[in-house]
């Protein structure tokens with residue numbers, strides 16, 4: 010198939026003038042969340058709508074402890090224990106275990122099933138209001 014000169018020139022011009030790719034936080038690249046509210050009838054808390062705020066808070070903690078802007082962990086969040094976003098193989102997982110609350114867990118390098126650290130460990134983490142309401146699990 011012949012490609013017209015006009016089409017080639019238009020493509021080259023578009024490529025030349027396109028914006029440079031902007032920086033994307035590596036946390037956003039590897040993170041995953043299920044649909045949860047308002048699309049999943051089984052959801053008991055937020056996931057997809059809450060993940061941007063949660064990732065911002067995780068990045069803020071990274072900066073506070075001196076981790077570089079390109080350091081990352083695999084974060085997965087679901088709105089119920091069914092685990093559609095595969096939180097049980099995440100380095101940091103938040104599994105919805107009640108209205109506006111999550112079980113916190115994870116495992117280094119995704120080498121095995123994520124351990125649970127805390128039940129109801131976060132309440133509304135996307136709004137900055139985390140609290141621990143139970144003791145960490147072994």
Ligand code: SF4
Nearest residue numbers: 043049052088089093
């Ligand atoms: S993990 Fe639960 S809330 Fe999320 S999509 Fe699956 S069933 Fe729905």
